Structure formats: C-alpha cells, structure tokens
Amino acid sequence: xxxxxxxxxxxxxxxxxxxxxxxxxxxxxxxxxxxxxxxxxxxxxxxxxxxxxxxxxxxxxxxxxxxxxxxxxxxxxxxxxxxxxxxxxxxxxxxxxxxxxxxxxxxxxxxxxxxxxxxxxxxxxxxxxxxxxxxxxxxxxxxxxxxxxxxxxxxxxxxxxxxxxxxxxxxxxxxxxxxxxxxxxxxxxxxxxxxxxxxxxxxxxxxxxxxxxxxxxxxxxxxxxx
Amino acid sequence: xxxxxxxxxxxxxxxxxxxxxxxxxxxxxxxxxxxxxxxxxxxxxxxxxxxxxxxxxxxxxxxxxxxxxxxxxxxxxxxxxxxxxxxxxxxxxxxxxxxxxxxxxxxxxxxxxxxxxxxxxxxxxxxxxxxxxxxxxxxxxxxxxxxxxxxxxxxxxxxxxxxxxxxxxxxxxxxxxxxxxxxxxxxxxxxxxxxxxxxxxxxxxxxxxxxxxxxxxxxxxxxxxxxxxxxxxxxxxxxxxxxxxxxxxxxxxxx
Numbered sequence: 001x002x003x004x005x006x007x008x009x010x011x012x013x014x015x016x017x018x019x020x021x022x023x024x025x026x027x028x029x030x031x032x033x034x035x036x037x038x039x040x041x042x043x044x045x046x047x048x049x050x051x052x053x054x055x056x057x058x059x060x061x062x063x064x065x066x067x068x069x070x071x072x073x074x075x076x077x078x079x080x081x082x083x084x085x086x087x088x089x090x091x092x093x094x095x096x097x098x099x100x101x102x103x104x105x106x107x108x109x110x111x112x113x114x115x116x117x118x119x120x121x122x123x124x125x126x127x128x129x130x131x132x133x134x135x136x137x138x139x140x141x142x143x144x145x146x147x148x149x150x151x152x153x154x155x156x157x158x159x160x161x162x163x164x165x166x167x168x169x170x171x172x173x174x175x176x177x178x179x180x181x182x183x184x185x186x187x188x189x190x191x192x193x194x195x196x197x198x199x200x201x202x203x204x205x206x207x208x209x210x211x212x213x214x215x216x217x218x219x220x221x222x223x224x225x226x
Numbered sequence: 227x228x229x230x231x232x233x234x235x236x237x238x239x240x241x242x243x244x245x246x247x248x249x250x251x252x253x254x255x256x257x258x259x260x261x262x263x264x265x266x267x268x269x270x271x272x273x274x275x276x277x278x279x280x281x282x283x284x285x286x287x288x289x290x291x292x293x294x295x296x297x298x299x300x301x302x303x304x305x306x307x308x309x310x311x312x313x314x315x316x317x318x319x320x321x322x323x324x325x326x327x328x329x330x331x332x333x334x335x336x337x338x339x340x341x342x343x344x345x346x347x348x349x350x351x352x353x354x355x356x357x358x359x360x361x362x363x364x365x366x367x368x369x370x371x372x373x374x375x376x377x378x379x380x381x382x383x384x385x386x387x388x389x390x391x392x393x394x395x396x397x398x399x400x401x402x403x404x405x406x407x408x409x410x411x412x413x414x415x416x417x418x419x420x421x422x423x424x425x426x427x428x429x430x431x432x433x434x435x436x437x438x439x440x441x442x443x444x445x446x447x448x449x450x451x452x453x454x455x456x457x458x459x460x461x462x463x464x465x466x467x468x469x470x471x472x473x474x475x476x477x478x479x480x481x
Contacts (some may be wrong), residue, residue, distance in 0.1 A: 019269060097293070125424060147397075150393070150394075150397055154377060154390045154394060155377070155380070157386070158380050158381070161380065162379050164373075164376050164377065167369065167372060167373045167376055168373040168376075168377065168394065170318055170369070171366045171369040171370055171373065171401075171405070172397070172398075172401050172405075174366060174405055174408070174409070175401075175404050175405055175408035175409075178408045178409065178411070178412040180407060182411075182412065203404075210400070214393055214396070214397055216390075217314070218393050221386055221389045221390055221393075222386070222390075224386075225385055225386035225389075226384050
C-alpha cells in the first residue's frame, strides 16, 4: 500500500526537477543527432554506403548518448544530500532508484527512440528495417539505462568519473548492441525479427528485476563510506 | 543441511588475515616448485617431443601457452566473482584482499591469451586479428578486468573500493555468459565459418598430455602468484596491527 506512494512521490519529484532544466534533458539528444550527422560527413553521403551502416550508427550513437547522460544520474542528488536521506530513511531504496531511472529513460531513451525513424530515413536505413530498429531501441534503451545506472552508482563519489564510467559500462552494453543491430539485418534479409526482439525484451525484464538492487547497493556503499 | 564442523572452523579462520598469512607461507615454495616442474615438462614435451600438426606444422605448438592462459583468464574472473559474493554477503576482509590481488593477474593472463592468439593467428588464419567470436569475448573480458582495476584505483577508501569492486565483479560474472552467447550468435549470423580453427582433430595423447601438464603448471603458478600478492595486500592493509609490525621487525633484523 505504501509502495506506490513512495514510487510516485519520487517519480514526481525527479520529473519536476528534470522538467525545470530542459537544457540538461536536451543535451544527450542533441549529442545523439550530432553524432549521427558526423557519419555522412565522415564516411560518405552516398545512400548505397550509408544504408548498410545505418542501424549500427543509430545504435552506437544511442549507446554514446546514453553514456553521456549517465554521469549526472545520481550526481546532483548526492551533492545536495538527497541521496543520503534516501539511503537513511529506511524505506526500500530500490523504489527510489526505479523512479529515478524511469524519469531518466523518459527524458533520454524514449525521445531518442522516437527520433530514430526520422534519423534512420536520413541515414538511408532500408525501409523494411525502420520499425524493427525503432522497436529494438524501445526495448534496448531501458537495458542501457539500467546497466548504465550500475556504473553511475559505482562512480557517484568520484569527481571526474566519466572515462572510468565508459570503461565500466560499455563492455556490458555489447550484447544489446549486437542484438539491436541484428534486428536490422534480419529485417533487410526478409526474415522474422520477433525472436530477436523477444530476446531484447527478456534482457530488459532481467535487467529490470536485478539492476536496481545492484544500483541501490552501490549507492548505499557510496553514502556509508562517504 | 548440516555443514561439517571442520569446514565451519576453516570458514571462521578465513576471517583472519593473519591466519591466512601464516598458513600459506609454507605452501609457496611447493606451489612454485610444482608450477615450474609441470610447466617445464609440458613445454619441453610440447615443443620438442610432440609431433608436428599435419595441417598447421610447428605453429600449433603455441597451444601450450595459449590455451592455459585463456583457461586461467576465465577461472580468475570466476574466482573474483566468488570473492565478490563472499565479501558482500559475509563481509570477509580476506575476500576483498584476494579480489584486489587477483585482478591484475587475471588481466595479464587475458592479455597473454590475446597476444599469443594473435601470434598463432598470423600463420594459421593469415591475419593477426580477426573478429572471431572467442577473440572478441576475450577482448571484452580484458575490458571487464580493466574496469575493476580502474574502479579500485579511483576510489580512495579501501572499504568503499572493495565493496564497489565486488558489485562490479558480480555484475560482470552474470554478464559473461550473456556476452559470450551474444558474440557467438553474432558471429554465426555474420560470417558462417570463414575462420574456423581447423576443426579440432581429436588430438593424439602425445599432444594433449603435455597440454594437460602445462595447464596444471599454469594453475599452480597462478595460485602461487595470487597467494603471493594477496600476502602483500594483507601486510599493507594490516600494517597498523601488532603482528605485522613484529613480522616487519623480524624481517628487518634478518636482513
């Protein structure tokens, strides 16, 4: 009975804070678009060259922009002392973590997924792969946020944890990248994409029930040991 | 379920770094000796006596370094994941010390496996590097090791660093099979059998016995070096205790 209240209270607070700083919300998205713009400039604007690369470029840009957003995930809460209160108040920290991650995903993963069809068209992504890739991003970006949250929580007490954070989480992102890109390949080859999407969904479910506990553990370590 | 009493006693004793330090001291020369003898025998047998492979000629002989290094690289991560669980569940100090000591050793074995693999790849595959499934998962394993080492160095307080590394080791341990299967699956999707190690012919005993010897020798040397560097960590962490200061004074008066 208390659990929904805790979750939604935290959700409203984090949501309000995020909305008050639209710039911070927009930065990872602008980065996502920018990285994608660099590829036609750097590789080739020919659609014959871009088409086979498009899904990979979308996914790598999504990985990098998620990574960029992760550093601030718990940083402000820690600096102002909110995190300490969350750890100390005795209610399950996992709920607050879940609410925080949901807000973060709504601000980064979701808009990125919604932008993907447009950017895919700009990258000459074959039409039959457009919706499968978007569905893959919708299922895969929550995994990125959940796994990345573990890295963000482990490095929350570091002043400049950015590079270390990349080293910690990018290897863990690799399965998501492989599955996400193969969705496009299957779609282009005219094969069913549902099995791979189901794997991504299974990964999201697994990450959803395990990662918040690891994050909560890492945050309590950071608070307890200063 | 009833746990036998001697095991319980051992478990409690493992809580004391001092007990560990004093108990393992006499093991070291034996482990080193076994390691050197087994590895020497395996290397001599493998390099000089074993017949050359009918397809790969003499280049296959690097197997006697490559395969043990790759096995150890994975075993070491298992050890670290286990230590992570023990540290988080039972708060055993010794587990943290082993976790710290084993990470660089595991990373070195992974790097050794990658380098020897590249050297082997040149004559057999015709290229130093191929994005083969096993090669790729070993490379990712190396990144996982580097992440743990980096996290430990970045966090100043040893206690925080230990528990954070334990969480990371466990997350990595859960992910290793997922990474492995996804990479295997990715390979079969991309390039069906362009590169396959000449479908392993069931090796004759004159080839696999020396391999077994060198694997065992690698294990002995691995245990020796993990024990050795754990002992150094024990001394560093416990330097304020009386027994370490007595030990240091004894060593000083001997020198």
